[in-house]
Amino acid sequence: MSNEEQPVVLVVEDNPTGIASLVGILGAACELVVAKTLAEAERCLSPDMDLVLLDLYLPDGNGIEFLKRLKSDPLYQELPVICMSASDQSSDIEEAFREGAIDYVLKPFNKIILSAKVSTFVDFKRKTNLLAAQALRDTLTGIGNRRMFEQQLDLEWRRALRQELSLGLALVDMDHFKSINDQHGHAQGDVCLQLLATSMEKAFGRAGDLVARLGGDEFVAMLPGATLNSTVRAAKRLEEVLANEHEKCRRSGQDCPGFSVSVGCYAVVPHKGTNASELKETADQYLYEAKREGGRSCVRPAI
Numbered sequence: 001m002s003n004e005e006q007p008v009v010l011v012v013e014d015n016p017t018g019i020a021s022l023v024g025i026l027g028a029a030c031e032l033v034v035a036k037t038l039a040e041a042e043r044c045l046s047p048d049m050d051l052v053l054l055d056l057y058l059p060d061g062n063g064i065e066f067l068k069r070l071k072s073d074p075l076y077q078e079l080p081v082i083c084m085s086a087s088d089q090s091s092d093i094e095e096a097f098r099e100g101a102i103d104y105v106l107k108p109f110n111k112i113i114l115s116a117k118v119s120t121f122v123d124f125k126r127k128t129n130l131l132a133a134q135a136l137r138d139t140l141t142g143i144g145n146r147r148m149f150e151q152q153l154d155l156e157w158r159r160a161l162r163q164e165l166s167l168g169l170a171l172v173d174m175d176h177f178k179s180i181n182d183q184h185g186h187a188q189g190d191v192c193l194q195l196l197a198t199s200m201e202k203a204f205g206r207a208g209d210l211v212a213r214l215g216g217d218e219f220v221a222m223l224p225g226a227t228l229n230s231t232v233r234a235a236k237r238l239e240e241v242l243a244n245e246h247e248k249c250r251r252s253g254q255d256c257p258g259f260s261v262s263v264g265c266y267a268v269v270p271h272k273g274t275n276a277s278e279l280k281e282t283a284d285q286y287l288y289e290a291k292r293e294g295g296r297s298c299v300r301p302a303i
Ligand SMILES: Nc1nc2c(ncn2[C@@H]2O[C@H](COP(=O)(O)OP(=O)(O)OP(=O)(O)O)[C@@H](O)[C@H]2O)c(=O)[nH]1
Pocket: 140, 173, 174, 175, 176, 177, 178, 179, 181, 185, 186, 187, 188, 189, 190, 193, 215, 216, 217, 291, 295
């Protein structure tokens, strides 16, 4: 297996001979978490698992029920499940694949085939996870990208609606970035974008806050639980952090052009009939106002 960390495999099996056999075949390469009933499997289940080996006949029910439950849960949908059974009846095999099993192995196990399959599916799962994580990151700055922001905004909007909490948004845009690129070159422009990303992570660093680059020189901070006042305060903090980061940069002898930012803030307690795009559009309008007034660390609304 390519990743150095040992794969974590949930083994749902009640038969002692079956368990001993799986430990013998996979115990050295994998961390096996053994559950002897479906109820135990439910308790042991965790999102950082790499694979499930699922027996079909368990004391408290049919393994297929657990398989269906995993495949209908967004948290576990991508977790590969190999069904295990002594039955080679076509109807059992067909049902397992229909309900989302990635493979079906017959008992008694063939050691070489089983370990090769486990290794292949774990590698596949880890590469898929890596790609999914990369698809949500901005490559230049390492912070979230527009896609991550849109996913999280949707989640946080729904959470805020359920819990009647405020959700704050600060849209940040660098002032006259085009002329920085023109005067200092594209590479120095990139350094400015990285410095802004680092500063945003520091200014909007409360647990649960998200910062993302929406594209070009436009960034966003999403602050679950923040009122308009606290969103604006955090946006003002960005000004201080930026000044400190510029100073640090200069003291370390790096050539980093100075720049200011404009920020548009808004926060609402969502209620039925409203949607997240209204929050974004209003923050956008305030950003536009700040820009119109000449930028220079302008925060709208002002406090
Ligand atoms: N260095 C660098 N430049 C980028 C990148 N992405 C976009 N840009 C540049 O960002 C600039 C954005 O220009 P504008 O949208 O006019 O923004 P601005 O110059 O900041 O103007 P105002 O927002 O009105 O102050 C363009 O020159 C783009 O080429 C990038 O990844 N790296």
